[in-house]
Structure formats: C-alpha cells, structure tokens
Amino acid sequence: MTKPYDAIIVGAGQAGPPLAGRLTQAGMTVAVIERKLFGGTCVNTGCMPTKTMVASAYAAHVARRAADYGVALTGGVGIDMDRVRARKDEVSGNARRGVESWLRGMERCTVYQGHARFVSPREIEVDGEILSAPRIFLNTGGRASVPDIPGLDRVDYLTNTSILELDTLPRHLVVIGGSYIGLEFAQMFRRFGSEVTIIERGPRLIAREDEDISAAIREILEAEGIRVHAGAGSIAFTPQGDDFAVAVSGSEGAANLTGSHVLVAVGRSPNTDDLGLDKAGVTVDSRGYIEVDDQLRTSVEDIWAMGDCNGRGAFTHTSYNDFEIVAANLLDDDPRRVSDRITAYALYIDPPLGRIGMTEDQVRRSGRKALIGRRAMTQVGRAIEKGETRGFMKVVVDAESHAILGAAILGVGGDEVIHGMLDGMYAHAPYSTIQRAVHIHPTVSELVPTMLGEMKPLV
Structure with a gap:
C-alpha cells in the first residue's frame, strides 16, 4: 500500500530539516527519509567534529608556546586522545540528537530511517514501504573519493570519516591530498604530536588559490614540522608489517617514506549512485552530480536537489542557502537564485x-x-x-x-x-x-x- 504525502525529503543534512519545518508550517504533510545519521556531513563527519578537534590541537599549540607569553608550565604538554575524541563526540552527538529530536517532534512530519530509492518520478521505496508525493527534495550529501593509487588497496587507509574515530595517535600520518580537508587534518595531528607528511599530485597546495596564498600556507605548515611533497606524479604503497612504505617521485624529486597511517583526502563524490535516479528520469552529470537549474530544480518537474549532491557548492552554508532558495521560490513568491550567491x-x-x-x-x-x-x-x-x-x-x-x-x-x-x-x-x-x-x-x-x-x- 502506498503512503501519500504532500512532500518527501530524502536526507537530513543542512537543507532537509529546515525545509521540512517550512513545509509543515505551510500545512503540508512531509516524509523525511534518513538512512544513517541526522544532521548530515557537517554535524557528523565535517565541520562540527573537525573544528572541535582543531580547537583541541590549537590549545596544545598555545600551551607549547606558553613561555612566549610569560606563562610557565611544568611537565610538558600531553595529549589524551580518548578525551579529545570524547569531546568531539559530545559536541557532534548533541547536535545530531537535536536535529533528530526536532524532526521527530515536528507536527505533520513523519521520519523514516532507511535507504530511499525511486520507484517512479513520484514514488520512493524505503525498506519495503512505498511513499508518494507530488514534490520530492533530494539532500543526500556526499562521501570521500578514493583514488586509484598503486598499492592503496593493500593498506588500511583512512578517510575524513574514519580518522575521526582514532583513539591512538598516529606515529606518522601520511596525507594524500594537499587541499582543504587534508591540510586541516595534517596540522591538527602534527599539533597532537604525530609526524606528518603531505603528498600532493598538483604542483602546489590548494591549487584553486593564488600562488602567494598557497606558498604562505606551505611555509606555515613546514614551520610546524610538516613535510610537503608537491608535484607527486607517481605514488605507490607497499605494506610493511603494521606500517607501510610509500614511494613518491615527481617535480620535487623522489622520496621513500614509512608511515603508520594514511589519510586519503583528494575530494568528494555525491551520494547519488544508489538512489534509482534512472527510475525517476533525473539527469546527472559525468561525475554523478544531479543537474539543477538556477532555482535548484532537476530535469524532472517537482523534484529538487539541494546540498552537496547537486555540485553547486560543497559547504554547509551553501547547502543551507539551497534550502532558502527552494523555500523562497516555492512558498514566498521570492525568486531567489543560486547565481546570486557570492563565493x-x-x-x-x-x-x-x-x-x-x-x-x-x-x-x-x-x-x-x-x-x-x-x-x-x-x-x-x-x-x-x-x-x-x-x-x-x-x-x-x-x-x-x-x-x-x-x-x-x-x-x-x-x-x-x-x-x-x-x-x-x-x-x-x-x-x-x-x-x-x-x-x-x-x-x-x-x-x-x-x-x-x-x-x-x-x-
């Protein structure tokens, strides 16, 4: 039996829950489907947990510099990774539970936990139940991309998600990828006390920035003892007991390193490959991102895509702004557009x-x-x-x-x-x-x- 709603929202990230709030306030019945963690990437594996750990790393860094400020410390600076992780889990967990509680207590909103797949342009199946609605909103987020690097499949590598669960300090963390996520974790774990090496295929760190910005950031990181290998045209891993060897060669020369942990941070991929989008006729681009117009409408009428899955911004603030654009056009007769957004x-x-x-x-x-x-x-x-x-x-x-x-x-x-x-x-x-x-x-x-x-x- 099909359960009818006025709207279905797939994904409880930064755009989905506030949209559910606006739609239900407008008198609509809404089904929200979340297959895993409420709050999306930001709350669970992105902004909140990582910036909480960055704050812990900053505290350690300032403590080591205490003498510069005329403050005397005795006994050195120690890192309790169990406590660091517990603090991160508390901050992230409170936010996640807050989002879930809000949705479950929302009038005219029904929450389903399970994997959503299209059956038709107006029907979605979740754990054997068929839900239907004249309006469907996709907020399915993204995940870490894993590159094809020789030997990487033989190494127990980490992503931005799994590295958050470490309860021991890596002896030597090798970061593959010299962009935003990789650099934040690199400095964080260096300040916790790990040896850290960054390997970047491109000629410089964060290549989308100006060269002077890139050079200054490299100088900052290297001053803290982080090694950087840019222009790494060749990267190969070989297991060595509990550790691994990584051979690097490129424009900055060759190096052979031995690491204990490797973080893969080379980009993100959209969570769109298992939604059954073909059953709905929703068009995606060559990278799997859902194609949308300036008001976030997909190729199928009355289906919208918000957040990381649409390729129009990979940030919490752009995802939330996607909600604002959709709500403004649908409910407020306010023609807001993605192209109005400043990077x-x-x-x-x-x-x-x-x-x-x-x-x-x-x-x-x-x-x-x-x-x-x-x-x-x-x-x-x-x-x-x-x-x-x-x-x-x-x-x-x-x-x-x-x-x-x-x-x-x-x-x-x-x-x-x-x-x-x-x-x-x-x-x-x-x-x-x-x-x-x-x-x-x-x-x-x-x-x-x-x-x-x-x-x-x-x-």
Whole structure:
C-alpha cells in the first residue's frame, strides 16, 4: 500500500530539516527519509567534529608556546586522545540528537530511517514501504573519493570519516591530498604530536588559490614540522608489517617514506549512485552530480536537489542557502537564485584563510582594470599583541566601478574579518564605504579600511 504525502525529503543534512519545518508550517504533510545519521556531513563527519578537534590541537599549540607569553608550565604538554575524541563526540552527538529530536517532534512530519530509492518520478521505496508525493527534495550529501593509487588497496587507509574515530595517535600520518580537508587534518595531528607528511599530485597546495596564498600556507605548515611533497606524479604503497612504505617521485624529486597511517583526502563524490535516479528520469552529470537549474530544480518537474549532491557548492552554508532558495521560490513568491550567491569559504588551519569572490589570478585573466591592496599581518597591531603574525590580507576591486571583486585574509581571525567585505559585496557598495568606516581598535578588522586606502593598480 502506498503512503501519500504532500512532500518527501530524502536526507537530513543542512537543507532537509529546515525545509521540512517550512513545509509543515505551510500545512503540508512531509516524509523525511534518513538512512544513517541526522544532521548530515557537517554535524557528523565535517565541520562540527573537525573544528572541535582543531580547537583541541590549537590549545596544545598555545600551551607549547606558553613561555612566549610569560606563562610557565611544568611537565610538558600531553595529549589524551580518548578525551579529545570524547569531546568531539559530545559536541557532534548533541547536535545530531537535536536535529533528530526536532524532526521527530515536528507536527505533520513523519521520519523514516532507511535507504530511499525511486520507484517512479513520484514514488520512493524505503525498506519495503512505498511513499508518494507530488514534490520530492533530494539532500543526500556526499562521501570521500578514493583514488586509484598503486598499492592503496593493500593498506588500511583512512578517510575524513574514519580518522575521526582514532583513539591512538598516529606515529606518522601520511596525507594524500594537499587541499582543504587534508591540510586541516595534517596540522591538527602534527599539533597532537604525530609526524606528518603531505603528498600532493598538483604542483602546489590548494591549487584553486593564488600562488602567494598557497606558498604562505606551505611555509606555515613546514614551520610546524610538516613535510610537503608537491608535484607527486607517481605514488605507490607497499605494506610493511603494521606500517607501510610509500614511494613518491615527481617535480620535487623522489622520496621513500614509512608511515603508520594514511589519510586519503583528494575530494568528494555525491551520494547519488544508489538512489534509482534512472527510475525517476533525473539527469546527472559525468561525475554523478544531479543537474539543477538556477532555482535548484532537476530535469524532472517537482523534484529538487539541494546540498552537496547537486555540485553547486560543497559547504554547509551553501547547502543551507539551497534550502532558502527552494523555500523562497516555492512558498514566498521570492525568486531567489543560486547565481546570486557570492563565493565564500574558509580553510581552518591556524591561522585560518577567509576567501570571498574572485582570486587575484581570476581578476587578471578577466582582463578588467583593477586595483589591489595588501597588508601583512606583521603590520596588524592586534596580531602583534596576540603573538600571531603569520599570513597577510589582500583585496581586489574594479578600478572603474569600485566594486569589491574578491578578497583573501590568511591570518588570525581571517574567517571572521572577511565578512565585512562580503557584506559590502552583497550590498553592491563601493569599496569606499568600507574604507571610510570607523572600526574598533584594537582589532584585525580595523586594518581593512587602511588596506583599501593603500591600493595600487593591478599590473
């Protein structure tokens, strides 16, 4: 027997639960299907658990530097991985239980736990039950990609999910992938006390960033004792008892390493291959991402895709914004679009990188006339006072319209400070609006107007 609903939501990540709230408030009956953990990647294996562990690693790092601040510690700094893991589990678990409790207590909402598969464009089967609805929303997220590397299948490798469950400290963690996830774990475990090596196939770390950002981040990591092998055209693993050997060769030479643990962090793949999308006629691209239009509608009428599975943003904030776009168009007669979104994200190493809009390289390649401003964190009083002067900030603006095109802040508080310029971009305000603002002293933010007042032509 088919159970009818007004709407079905597959996946309880960052977009699904708030959409269920809006739909039920509008009087609709909603079925929410979650096959595993409520809250999605962010709550369970992404932002919340990793940033909780980053905070523990930061505490260890500051404790080791205590003498720099005139603080005397005796006995050294020890790491209790059981406690680190327990703290992470508490933070993540509380959030997960909160999402599940909210959904289960929501009026007109029925929660199903199991794997969802399309039977037709309007029907979904979950654990033998058939549910139907005139509107279906997909919020199925993604998972770690595993590359085809010789010998990797003979090694007990870790992903961003399984590494969170370690209760012992790796002797030597080898990180395959020099991008955002890999770098955060690399610095984290180095600060916990592990030997760490990063192996990146590309010519440099985080290749989507400007070269000066990439070089500065490598310098920061290497200063903490992390080894980096970029341009690794050849990588091969060989088991050696409980350990493994990894042979690397490429543009930076050859190396033979012995590691105890390996983290594979080379990207993400969408959870779309086992949804029966062919039964619904939903189109996916060559990488498996569900194709959507500017309002997140799929190729099938009244089926939408939100979050990581649509390839239009791989962040918690973009997933939540997907919910806002769908709800605004469906319920509020407010034609919001994905293309209205400005690129914005952060890299949570220490110091963090806050990034918005276009990179300097993208602006150069666009051919437009532009101005650029730079400021080293060694010239920021607040950073000096805190003893955290690594990194720099920069901004690029259009020379004719004076619109802010993009900015990067690699430095203490960079993930927060960047939002002042991001808000200016959304307000379509010229850079002079921020340049003339009077910011609080002493802060990192107060140097943004100074930087904007010292811009020079981008050549």
